[in-house]
Amino acid sequence: MTRPLVVGMGGSLRTPSTSLTALSVAVEGAADAGAGTVVIDLKRLALPFYTSEHGIPASARQLADTVQAADALLWSSPTYHGSVSGAFKNAVDWLALLADHDPPYLSNKPVGMLTTAGGVQGLQAINAMEFIVRSLRGWAVPLVFAVPRSSRIFDGDGRLTDQAVADQLRGLGAEVTRAALQFRADGTCDYAQERAPGAVRE
Numbered sequence: 412m413t414r415p416l417v418v419g420m421g422g423s424l425r426t427p428s429t430s431l432t433a434l435s436v437a438v439e440g441a442a443d444a445g446a447g448t449v450v451i452d453l454k455r456l457a458l459p460f461y462t463s464e465h466g467i468p469a470s471a472r473q474l475a476d477t478v479q480a481a482d483a484l485l486w487s488s489p490t491y492h493g494s495v496s497g498a499f500k501n502a503v504d505w506l507a508l509l510a511d512h513d514p515p516y517l518s519n520k521p522v523g524m525l526t527t528a529g530g531v532q533g534l535q536a537i538n539a540m541e542f543i544v545r546s547l548r549g550w551a552v553p554l555v556f557a558v559p560r561s562s563r564i565f566d567g568d569g570r571l572t573d574q575a576v577a578d579q580l581r582g583l584g585a586e587v588t589r590a591a592l593q594f595r596a597d598g599t600c601d602y603a604q605e606r607a608p609g610a611v612r613e
């Protein structure tokens with residue numbers, strides 16, 4: 412059996428971006444668990460604001476095609492004003508391009524969610540993501556991780572300095588890979604396995 416493809420998507424428009432670093436670590440966890448991986452850095456993708464009126468920009472087509480090819484996704488947004496960032500929401504709005512696929516949108520794709528937050532309310536961004544996942548017909552993986560107090564967890568260059576947080580992010584990547592393999596095997600998903608210590612179930 413070929414390796415499942417786990418696509419990470421996120422980061423902020425800031426450099427360095429803690430949510431991009433966190434995403435990269437989770438994606439490493441997915442790779443360690445046996446997945447092929449791709450990271451979509453939303454800053455580099457530079458998507459225009461979503462509209463259906465002026466044709467499809469190449470960046471949006473690239474996003475939609477990469478997501479369509481994925482067996483599972485990892486989403487990472489910074490927590491902005493108690494939710495996801497506008498840039499992240501704009502990216503998922505472009506997934507409207509998958510509406511006409513069969514099956515549509517994110518059908519049969521598990522989605523692992525993480526955020527970095529300046530404070531301790533990152534779960535609000537996770538909850539916003541979960542609403543979006545459900546609306547796109549994806550499967551929100553119950554294991555999530557909101558990294559709190561990002562300025563204490565990442566250094567000034569955006570590097571992750573906390574080993575326990577790194578382990579939890581890798582655990583999330585591994586869980587998403589496991590879910591992807593299970594979907595592939597029989598089209599169902601049993602999330603009831605042990606999970607990374609300290610990670611939160613929604």
Ligand SMILES: Cc1cc2nc3c(=O)[nH]c(=O)nc-3n(C[C@H](O)[C@H](O)[C@H](O)COP(=O)(O)O)c2cc1C
Nearest residue numbers: 423428429430489490491492493527528529530561
């Ligand atoms: C516009 C804006 C809104 C923010 N809102 C929140 C918030 O509601 N709660 C919070 O805990 N942190 C908030 N933060 C802090 C960011 O979540 C935090 O700095 C995060 O690590 C940024 O991610 P990044 O490094 O990927 O840009 C906000 C930051 C900005 C710039």
